[in-house]
Amino acid sequence: MSDNICNASDTFGLEISHTAGRARAGKLTTPHGQVDTPVFMPVGTVGSVKAVTPEQVHAAGSRMILGNTYHLMLRPGAETVATLGGLHQLMAWDGPILTDSGGYQVFSLAHRRKLDEDGVTFRSHIDGSKVRLTPEIAVQIQHLLGSDVMMQLDECPPGQADHDTVAAAVARSADWAAKCKSAWLQTKETPHSPGLKPQALFGIQQGGVYPDLRARSAAALVELDLPGYAIGGVSVGEGHDAMKLVLDNIHDQFPADRPRYLMGVGEPRDMLAAVAAGVDMFDCVLPTRNARNSQAFTWNGRMKMRNAQWATDTAPLEESCHCYTCRNFSRGALRHLFMAGEMTGPTLLTIHNLHFFATFTAAIRQAIIDDNFPAMSQKLLNYMYVH
Amino acid sequence: MSDNICNASDTFGLEISHTAGRARAGKLTTPHGQVDTPVFMPVGTVGSVKAVTPEQVHAAGSRMILGNTYHLMLRPGAETVATLGGLHQLMAWDGPILTDSGGYQVFSLAHRRKLDEDGVTFRSHIDGSKVRLTPEIAVQIQHLLGSDVMMQLDECPPGQADHDTVAAAVARSADWAAKCKSAWLQTKETPHSPGLKPQALFGIQQGGVYPDLRARSAAALVELDLPGYAIGGVSVGEGHDAMKLVLDNIHDQFPADRPRYLMGVGEPRDMLAAVAAGVDMFDCVLPTRNARNSQAFTWNGRMKMRNAQWATDTAPLEESCHCYTCRNFSRGALRHLFMAGEMTGPTLLTIHNLHFFATFTAAIRQAIIDDNFPAMSQKLLNYMYVH
Numbered sequence: 001m002s003d004n005i006c007n008a009s010d011t012f013g014l015e016i017s018h019t020a021g022r023a024r025a026g027k028l029t030t031p032h033g034q035v036d037t038p039v040f041m042p043v044g045t046v047g048s049v050k051a052v053t054p055e056q057v058h059a060a061g062s063r064m065i066l067g068n069t070y071h072l073m074l075r076p077g078a079e080t081v082a083t084l085g086g087l088h089q090l091m092a093w094d095g096p097i098l099t100d101s102g103g104y105q106v107f108s109l110a111h112r113r114k115l116d117e118d119g120v121t122f123r124s125h126i127d128g129s130k131v132r133l134t135p136e137i138a139v140q141i142q143h144l145l146g147s148d149v150m151m152q153l154d155e156c157p158p159g160q161a162d163h164d165t166v167a168a169a170v171a172r173s174a175d176w177a178a179k180c181k182s183a184w185l186q187t188k189e190t191p192h193s194p195g196l197k198p199q200a201l202f203g204i205q206q207g208g209v210y211p212d213l214r215a216r217s218a219a220a221l222v223e224l225d226l227p228g229y230a231i232g233g234v235s236v237g238e239g240h241d242a243m244k245l246v247l248d249n250i251h252d253q254f255p256a257d258r259p260r261y262l263m264g265v266g267e268p269r270d271m272l273a274a275v276a277a278g279v280d281m282f283d284c285v286l287p288t289r290n291a292r293n294s295q296a297f298t299w300n301g302r303m304k305m306r307n308a309q310w311a312t313d314t315a316p317l318e319e320s321c322h323c324y325t326c327r328n329f330s331r332g333a334l335r336h337l338f339m340a341g342e343m344t345g346p347t348l349l350t351i352h353n354l355h356f357f358a359t360f361t362a363a364i365r366q367a368i369i370d371d372n373f374p375a376m377s378q379k380l381l382n383y384m385y386v387h
Numbered sequence: 388m389s390d391n392i393c394n395a396s397d398t399f400g401l402e403i404s405h406t407a408g409r410a411r412a413g414k415l416t417t418p419h420g421q422v423d424t425p426v427f428m429p430v431g432t433v434g435s436v437k438a439v440t441p442e443q444v445h446a447a448g449s450r451m452i453l454g455n456t457y458h459l460m461l462r463p464g465a466e467t468v469a470t471l472g473g474l475h476q477l478m479a480w481d482g483p484i485l486t487d488s489g490g491y492q493v494f495s496l497a498h499r500r501k502l503d504e505d506g507v508t509f510r511s512h513i514d515g516s517k518v519r520l521t522p523e524i525a526v527q528i529q530h531l532l533g534s535d536v537m538m539q540l541d542e543c544p545p546g547q548a549d550h551d552t553v554a555a556a557v558a559r560s561a562d563w564a565a566k567c568k569s570a571w572l573q574t575k576e577t578p579h580s581p582g583l584k585p586q587a588l589f590g591i592q593q594g595g596v597y598p599d600l601r602a603r604s605a606a607a608l609v610e611l612d613l614p615g616y617a618i619g620g621v622s623v624g625e626g627h628d629a630m631k632l633v634l635d636n637i638h639d640q641f642p643a644d645r646p647r648y649l650m651g652v653g654e655p656r657d658m659l660a661a662v663a664a665g666v667d668m669f670d671c672v673l674p675t676r677n678a679r680n681s682q683a684f685t686w687n688g689r690m691k692m693r694n695a696q697w698a699t700d701t702a703p704l705e706e707s708c709h710c711y712t713c714r715n716f717s718r719g720a721l722r723h724l725f726m727a728g729e730m731t732g733p734t735l736l737t738i739h740n741l742h743f744f745a746t747f748t749a750a751i752r753q754a755i756i757d758d759n760f761p762a763m764s765q766k767l768l769n770y771m772y773v774h
Contacts, residue, residue, distance in 0.1 A: 046723075046727040046729055047720070047723055047724065047727065047729070048724055048727075048729045048730075048731040049731075050729060050730055050731070051730045051731070051734075052731070053443075053711070053731060053734060053735065054715070055711065055715075056440075071727075075723070075726060075727055076698065076719075076722075076723040076726070076727075080698060080699055080719065080723070083699045083701070083719070084699065084701055084717055084719040084720055084723075085701060085717070089717070089720075090717070090719075090720045090723065091720075092715035092716055092720070311463065311467060312467055312470045312471065314470070314471055314472060324440070324442065328441070328442075328479035329479055330471055330472070330476070330477070332463075332467065332470070332471040332477075333434070333471055333476075333477045333478070333479070335463075336434055336462070336463040336467075336471075336477065337434065337435055339462060339463070340433040340434065340435075340458075340462055340463075342433055342434070342435040342437060343435075343437055343438045343730060343733070343734070344435040344436075344437070344438070344439070344440060345435075346730070347438075347440060347730075347734070348440065
């Protein structure tokens, strides 16, 4: 670990213990404890991982979660979260939390968005009220939320955007990264509350599918010497192969001693490719959203639990799984709960899917440690996608 | 405990350890363990206590739950439940389960109901299919479900029904009770599965607000010498005072050594009156349904958690409460979860309300044991309803 001001301290940093090619296994230290990497973060959009209590999230094996600045600034508002003791207190989650900056949601959810040099003005998707988000405001909000990792505000163009559009987004995002850094350093000097634990700031690479822009974006961020770097603007419709081309270069674009976070990616195949390229952190709504739609992730691929084939099946969802759901419920019972519209169905499947993502990530990590990652990766792909 | 064939055995019976006037504290033995009485049973209508896992139900202090024959016979069907190992297995609940007979739901939910001497034919509220329910079928279904306590099929007339209508319902319910007893004894001789644990059958008193009909109904049931007796047809709009008049007579109408179950009652004030009259068992959707509507039960009355007054309140819902929700979440956090429409809101409030009903019932029981029930009862009423 480096010990310069921006990255390292006793409270934040990545320590890599094993590598296999470009793949890395390590430990991320945060003010709310250490987590093994690669790490998958379930998404707790509005102050709760949907359908489960934090106790169930932890029991399922998740150790770090994500919160959404966009949603929380609109409701209940960052000041209210701060009054209630910060996001950890609000969510009753004592482990690390990463908050995104709101950029992605502004570009995907908000109405009547107007972009300028200094930020973006939009209408709330909840009540139509006018809201302003700038790099400084994004940092200030995340400071009030009190997350362990805050993200810079960025501009995330659509997956099919042309080179000029993406180039402009890269330039603006780089400018906003610098502004976020200044605002972040300011919060460290004058925290809103004396007891607040120090927070880290990650920059976000943009550049779409254009290698030159990805390189330009990375260079600008690395120049800022931030505690961590995220790869943004993937998983926005560009496809697995285009994502791999982006990932191919991150090993050379970002310093080895900083965590690398691939935003919004959770498809197991993509995660394996990303780990192989040197990514340490992931978040995605897949395990939770798909669970609510009755889809289970297993080592043998996915199962739709509404399917009639499970109606009288007495086996657990996955024989080898140790999650609460698989230890206690049959496939037939789960199907029934979904067909009857009982809330317990989504809850039980969310528990299983979170457990799957936690064990999947742990298996990847172990394979790196055992120097067996490429073979293990191929085996997992065969299990999950081929048969 | 008596040891005649219908009531007692090693596997089912009520042992009363303390009385205070007509109020009773005891232990109900069932094939799935013992529970302290008075006992409150949360309602698990369709194979799940809504919004919570069985682990959360148990952690909240609930020890016996209720399932609904009507709902389960329609979906997933009693045969399917049996194939999946019975209702305990389906729900992952290892404690006692009582199933109602479906009578009440047929009269409140089903479409195009047609009543005859032998049973009732109706249309499913789910898919409009034609369904037949007779005393024999009700017992057979509950036998397939494998509950610890099955209820007779009865006719439950509306609260404002006239004397003649109620008299007819009493006669029919008495006739059906006898038929249920025959069918039940038959299941004991030839159980559908050799491993099935023995089940108890309760009769249901009807009679509306008419003392003569209540007496007639009770006499007919007691004649059948059943393992337990329920008071039905209350909490259907007749009001607290009319309910008390019904309850006043049960001490003399039913044998002391059999459990008495007041169906569908959970309003704390009504429960106190019922325990004073000699009731041992309760069920009600109040704690779970009201939780989903953001209403919390506390020792100081009810709280609507959507109210703006809680927005920045950092105190737990109830300072003295030891439930998971109160140990981990602020009022402000709970309000936020409800305002944001997060499923975790209903889950957390269900946990609290179940815990409240478990501790409320335990406090009643302790007061009986301590010979302090009337004073305690008055104190609780003052806390909950007066201030």
